Amino acid sequence: MKGRPLLYTSYEADQGLLNTTSKKVMLGLFLLVLVTIPFQVIPGLQFLGQADWLRLLSTTAIFAIGALGLNILTGLAGQVSLGHAFFMGVGAYTAVWLGGPEDGPLLGLGLPIWIWLPAAGIVAALIGVAVGPTAVRVRGLYLAIVTLGLVFIGDYLFRNWASLTGGAQVGRDFPPLEFRWWKEEVPVIDFTTPSTWFGLEVSGIAKTFFLLALLAGVYTLLAKNLQRTRVGRAFMSIRDRDIAAEIMGVNEFAYKLLAFGISSFYAGIAGALLASFLTRVIPEQWNLFLSVQFIAIILIGGAGTVTGALLGSAFVVLLPRIVQNFTLWLQSLALEGEGLLGAIANVFIATSQTDFGLINTMAGVGPGLSVAQLNLVLYGLLIIGFLIFEPLGLFGIWLRIRNYWKGWPFTY
């Protein structure tokens, strides 16, 4: 089919992962950028190699895994769940039970990562399937509140099971990202301390970033493939019209349960990785806000699309940092800037205790929102804004750009 690159003659070709040249090129470039980020070689993107940005990018990778899971449940199967944080907590505490120190005061078996990471996913999935029947029985909007209940019940359990979780407001340390075959003294690969890989100096955070990016890549591929199989199509048919799906022979109950299981598996893995990455986590971490963040990710990214889940994670994780930088910039303008720009910035920033401004960079002093509060408000407004103006999310915006250039210069 030379010269007709968009003509597909088979279903396989149409469903291919990399069915156009531009997809291949872009994926290649993306991977190249990912690999070179910590070495700060690409001009213009060097700042991403700094330790704090690498931390943000690693968090993005973890959130992407969690978001891919919620995307399967909410985006593909159409079941609104606010219980994602609960399953992440289950994963995290499974991980720490298996991977935590044996001789410590809290529960722990000292097992290596290749046991506790998959186990975190599997236990979360089993619990997801166990609570599934209650959740699957209720429909639509009732489900959102049932899963909301899961978060509160989980919060209660995590706070009170002090021998496992460390107790309310105290928390405990989680097993670090280290690879051991069994319980050796020195780990085979340590993903948190600097070392030399293939003759290159790699910092600890860079190694963490590589590991998490690799895991995110694997789970992205799995999610993408799931979407293209019989199971994925069954999920989508349930989402679009459940009775019609049942009439066509899709076992609604079984597939909803399966969606719950897979989504919880992803959540468990993401929870274990997040806890391990943050090293110390209090039980209150797994709260409703975390669930809402994941809902926000898939809505801002574009529900039902794998690319959207990735874009949304990057957006939601990097947003606080961008807002912070923006506020600092506004502040410097307000304090030092002259003329119109300084005056405009002054309206928004409270520069002293008595000054009025929408944003206050000194938290708790004087009127105005702190940077953290501004972040929250922007989160909320973005969720609202995307749902009202761009229901397809960032992926929808990307689609429009792509379709514009596809026909360029004959865009009519």
Place this chain on the structure above:
Amino acid sequence: MITGLVVLAQATADGNAFAQMLVGGISFGAIYALLAMGFVIIFKATSVINFAHGALTGLGAFLVVAFATVLDFPGRFLTSFPEWAQWTANVLTAFAVAALFGVLIERVFLRPMVGEALFAVAIVTLGIDIVVRTITNDFIGTQPRPVGAPWGLNVIDLGWVIIAWSEVIQIVVTVVLLVAIAMFLRTRTGVAMRATAFDQETARAQGVNVGRVFSVAWAIGAFLAAVAGLFYSVFPRRATGVDQATAFIAFRAFPAVIIGGLDSIPGAVVGGFAVGIAESAANTYLGFEFLGNGFPGIVGYLLMMVVLLIRPYGLFGTPEIRRV
């Protein structure tokens, strides 16, 4: 407040613990009933699952603080009246402003979403919750703000049970509001609201101003949330006043809605009192040593799970009719 708690604790220990538990449960249940009822009215009229109900509660409670203690409006112009009347006037003004905020929120954020998937609209309300709650919390600040209720910490000691004045007032107000809403649903606007709840498009075709019904429903919802916010912030609930956690009370009222059935106003009332009494019973009979910290907070959700296992649409909810 401390003495009040000691008196209550003594009554619980040596008096009629069951009666005391029931009083606490009913007065707490009244708060839940008010919240659940507002939630159901909004859901019935506009088909919106309102996750921002907590934010409305926090906002309403803060407005009460602002009007009653900070602004003293319109009380400062009513100097010839007794103090409690001034306070009542302030609080009623605050309720009216809270209702206006409800109308405003619906108008700005939810009107553009009419006709969209219910799930998408529900998530919009989550966004509204974050925005409104954050801004309200910034105004509330880090310290609790007392609402300055004129009845203070006074209690009525009947010997076998001790009732706080605020509980009496609260139960009376709740009953009055329940009757008022039952009567309102029989007025012209109320009938229009019920018609809209039944079928928005048909109601519109019959000449019902659906937009106005939406506004009225949100005004009532926000008003009831503000009343609940006030009663949650007085003795013997949280006598320190309104703080950043006040809004979370609505999350404990959600099970009440589901237990009663999402679209049933009587159900919301029954569910509210059921959750209130269940929490109070858990507080009285299931000790801290046995079940740990914060168990009453999840009693409602456990009750909800049990009810849903038996009746997936709640006690009084209408089963959804599924068509291909």
